Amino acid sequence: MLAVAVSGGLDSTALLHALSRQARDLGASVVALHVDHGLQAVSAEWGRRIRRQCQRWGAAGLPVSARVHRVTQVPPTGASIEAWARKVRYAALAQMARDVGATHVWLAHHRRDQAETFLLQALRGAGSAGLAAMPTALWRDGLCWLRPWLHQPREAIAAYAARWRLSWVEDATNTDTRFDRNRLRCDLWPTLLAGFPHAETALGQSARQSARAAALMQEVGAQDLARLHMPDGGLDVAGWQTLSAARRYAVLRAWCQTLGHPVPDSLLERLLLELPTARSGHRWPDGAGGASLRLYRGTLRRWEDVPPADLPSGEVGLRLPYPGPGRHALPAWGGVLTVRAVSQGGIAAHWLTHAVLITRQGGESFQFEPHSTARSLKKQYQARAIPAWQRHGPLLCAGPAQGGGVLFAPGLGVDARVRAANGEPQWLPEWLPDATR
Numbered sequence: 001m002l003a004v005a006v007s008g009g010l011d012s013t014a015l016l017h018a019l020s021r022q023a024r025d026l027g028a029s030v031v032a033l034h035v036d037h038g039l040q041a042v043s044a045e046w047g048r049r050i051r052r053q054c055q056r057w058g059a060a061g062l063p064v065s066a067r068v069h070r071v072t073q074v075p076p077t078g079a080s081i082e083a084w085a086r087k088v089r090y091a092a093l094a095q096m097a098r099d100v101g102a103t104h105v106w107l108a109h110h111r112r113d114q115a116e117t118f119l120l121q122a123l124r125g126a127g128s129a130g131l132a133a134m135p136t137a138l139w140r141d142g143l144c145w146l147r148p149w150l151h152q153p154r155e156a157i158a159a160y161a162a163r164w165r166l167s168w169v170e171d172a173t174n175t176d177t178r179f180d181r182n183r184l185r186c187d188l189w190p191t192l193l194a195g196f197p198h199a200e201t202a203l204g205q206s207a208r209q210s211a212r213a214a215a216l217m218q219e220v221g222a223q224d225l226a227r228l229h230m231p232d233g234g235l236d237v238a239g240w241q242t243l244s245a246a247r248r249y250a251v252l253r254a255w256c257q258t259l260g261h262p263v264p265d266s267l268l269e270r271l272l273l274e275l276p277t278a279r280s281g282h283r284w285p286d287g288a289g290g291a292s293l294r295l296y297r298g299t300l301r302r303w304e305d306v307p308p309a310d311l312p313s314g315e316v317g318l319r320l321p322y323p324g325p326g327r328h329a330l331p332a333w334g335g336v337l338t339v340r341a342v343s344q345g346g347i348a349a350h351w352l353t354h355a356v357l358i359t360r361q362g363g364e365s366f367q368f369e370p371h372s373t374a375r376s377l378k379k380q381y382q383a384r385a386i387p388a389w390q391r392h393g394p395l396l397c398a399g400p401a402q403g404g405g406v407l408f409a410p411g412l413g414v415d416a417r418v419r420a421a422n423g424e425p426q427w428l429p430e431w432l433p434d435a436t437r
């Protein structure tokens with residue numbers, strides 16, 4: 001089954017017709033997929049029209065049928081209607097294609113659409129990936145999107161439609177110059193073509209060159225990232241600095257893509273400029289909110305931000321009785337404390353009877369091993385390379401009658417001086433910094 005995305009306009013009507021004729025000769029069949037965005041009063045009529053047209057063509061021997069999906073959501077307030085419509089259209093087309101068992105969807109974009117897309121991307125300051133505009137074939141989510149007429153002039157399509165006496169609908173919103181593409185199409189394009197008759201071909205060629213440059217950048221970026229990606233997802237900045245400027249950009253972009261959300265170009269530019277001289281601990285907002293990119297000891301990582309409101313106010317202040325075994329959300333410290341029974345490495349039970357959770361006040365000491373030396377918490381955190389913002393959990397300390405020393409510190413574990421002997425009843429605390437969010 002061949003699926004064609006049909007708006008009902010000239011181009012997609014012509015493509016549907018041409019494919020249906022080919023399918024007839026090959027013994028295949030075609031389905032027209034139409035999405036009614038529900039944005040105009042007349043739009044329901046377009047779907048009915050496409051159905052009727054397919055019935056007429058079917059009666060004339062063409063193996064073609066139609067499916068129409070009516071969108072019931074409305075664009076969220078403030079959203080770009082163009083972008084919203086594109087998103088829901090592609091989602092609906094994909095669903096319909098799957099429903100009919102099609103693996104390929106044909107779209108009727110042509111040479112001018114491609115040239116317009118290139119120009120619009122350039123006017124947004126896009127890089128090579130954006131300037132590559134639309135590909136002729138793209139696999140996404142198990143479907144192949146095809147644009148067989150991407151290099152065809154619009155006039156050739158119009159000539160085909162005239163030759164077969166096709167009829168189509170004219171979408172009145174195509175002349176609504178509030179939309180970027182329409183403004184370009186209606187106001188600028190005629191002037192551009194008058195001055196530069198070869199503009200469509202040239203811009204299409206530039207789009208193809210950009211696609212190659214983008215593919216190359218992606219390949220090189222991925223290769224360099226394979227060397228510079230740390231096991232915990234960080235980027236080795238020292239290694240990154242040895243690369244050429246172009247490769248630094250490519251690998252940084254590839255690394256940002258692993259973060260799971262789009263990183264604005266402005267942030268990439270800042271990182272390129274500032275990373276080489278940034279000091280350990282320097283942070284940049286990650287572009288999505290709620291997290292930062294931080295340089296720490298030569299590695300760039302993404303860290304969840306601890307909202308200031310959830311941090312204990314001031315260094316002195318918070319003091320809670322030890323809550324006992326289990327899982328305890330402690331929003332004031334922005335995390336969860338779990339305490340479970342273990343058979344080794346835990347805190348001997350008698351230490352916990354009067355224990356308290358307190359905010360670090362400075363001056364506490366911690367000892368890693370029975371025969372090592374106790375040092376200040378600050379020094380021990382540095383020794384384990386635990387960055388400052390990851391030390392924000394509560395300290396579990398002995399009660400005043402037992403000296404008040406640290407039993408457990410987030411990021412460091414149980415102090416060697418209070419560890420139970422094997423077989424003795426004992427408990428292991430664990431601090432999960434972001435578990436409440």
Ligand SMILES: Nc1ncnc2c1ncn2[C@@H]1O[C@H](COP(=O)(O)OP(=O)(O)OP(=O)(O)O)[C@@H](O)[C@H]1O
Binds near residue numbers: 106108
């Ligand atoms: N509402 C829709 N339903 C199904 N497919 C659509 C729809 N709108 C656009 N398409 C597909 O996307 C392609 C490009 O869309 P675009 O908005 O540029 O086309 P159009 O000018 O509205 O219509 P046409 O390309 O048919 O003249 C169309 O050729 C068609 O394949």
